[in-house]
Amino acid sequence: MTHELKEIIQQAFVNQQKGITNILATVVDLDGSSYRKPGVRMLLSSDGKISGAISGGCVEKEVQRRAQSVFKNNIPKVIAYDGRYRLGCEGILYVLLEPFVISPEFVSAFSENNKERNAYTITSFFTKEDEALGNFGSIIEFNNSQKFSFNTAFSLDKTAELTIFKQLLPPLFRLLIIGGEHDAVKLCTQATHLGWEVAVVCSIKDPKTLADFPGAKSVTAQTPETIQLSHINKHTAIVIMNHNFTYDLRWLIKLQEYTPAYIGILGAAKRREKLLNELFDFSPDISDDFLDKIHTPAGLNIGAETPEEIALSILAEILSVIRNKEVFSLKKVTGKIHN
Structure with a gap:
């Protein structure tokens, strides 16, 4: 609201x-x-x-x-x-x-x-x-x-x-998108339609501008080692979509300093174990609370294939997390939809 x-x-x-x-x-x-x-x-x-x-x-x-x-x-x-x-x-x-x-x-x-x-x-x-x-x-x-x-x-x-x-x-919900490719643009567009405040961080090797991300509040080119983030809390979700394993790992190491509500990472399910194992190698004292925030592959299993559908599945998963809702069809509800 x-x-x-x-x-x-x-x-x-x-x-x-x-x-x-x-x-x-x-x-x-x-x-x-x-x-x-x-x-x-x-x-x-x-x-x-x-x-x-x-x-x-x-x-x-x-x-x-x-x-x-x-x-x-x-x-x-x-x-x-x-x-x-x-x-x-x-x-x-x-x-x-x-x-x-x-x-x-x-x-x-x-x-x-x-x-x-x-x-x-x-x-x-x-x-x-x-x-x-x-x-x-x-x-x-x-x-x-x-x-x-x-x-x-x-x-x-x-x-x-x-x-x-x-x-x-509450303050406007904030989505931090880490990535600058076509699918990141689709995610940005749909998130702004929800009224979310969107910030984008892209690679310094391929910098983008606000014109590339309609509706975004900010677009910057940064590395995880040098960036200074602010206002990362329970009103913030982060989606990493670099399509680069090493870059994803570097961002996860950086994000341990913060407490977002959700961290989503694009990529196949088979890379999840490798990613988390290497994260443990770099950060053996990583907290269970931080690990619980990581969702990879990001999104709900709705059969999404196109960038637009994938964006929809990710945003739906974020909503289910921040609203603390178990995901199922509403046709299974026999009482009130909202408590």
Whole structure:
């Protein structure tokens, strides 16, 4: 959800420069089941455009229609959308509609927080009723205790009787791709579509640029022995795709210094034992925790053959690891998909 909010904020700031007013729609509660869960947001603009989505596409127009009163009187409200008779979700969504005004100071603080890869919280205050008007609104708080209100008229002092929805949003998930060939480009493209922040490290013998990797945040040419990496943690996955055994080994030796959530390596299954044996020779004290992070060959066994399919299988495996999910077909699920 972090990348969705980032896009909403960027669009809202652009709209403000053009004199277009904005309303932020946030799903703050849910009775039953729904396609999306509380915490999902979309931007409604006075020019009739919508950025983002809070469902599979069936709720947005109704929310936009019912938000017109907020555009007219600038008073936030909560609406209930009963999908039991119109959707296949059998749930009632409660959506907070609030005027959305962001200052340059807020944009700067949000950008700095993302740069430092810190989590942040958003707290929304509302009443769980349909067509309810009141002192409703949301507060965003960053790691350095900076706070900003989405609705400038919202008063935090008058919220004693209101319901609270609090959400912790992690930093953008980061993918570090080590390699610069065609398959690395495909992986980069698909990862950016997920909203991930992608950095690419290629060989100094074959340097590449940002133009070679559309959507990437950075592209550098480095060796594992000289590179200085930052922000490698549980919000980071690394995929090594050099197609070179020796280079892969050098990178594994280097990466022992860091704690990513996942390390994937391309290559045939038969090279895995050789690679790990040589890693032990260079680093006999290597930790079991680091070894558990290594996935080679990278990806899920979905029969992938093309570079695009291989990228899909790798990204799916990364998601299964960071979400701590055992992989199987959803048709085997008899209860709720999400806990």
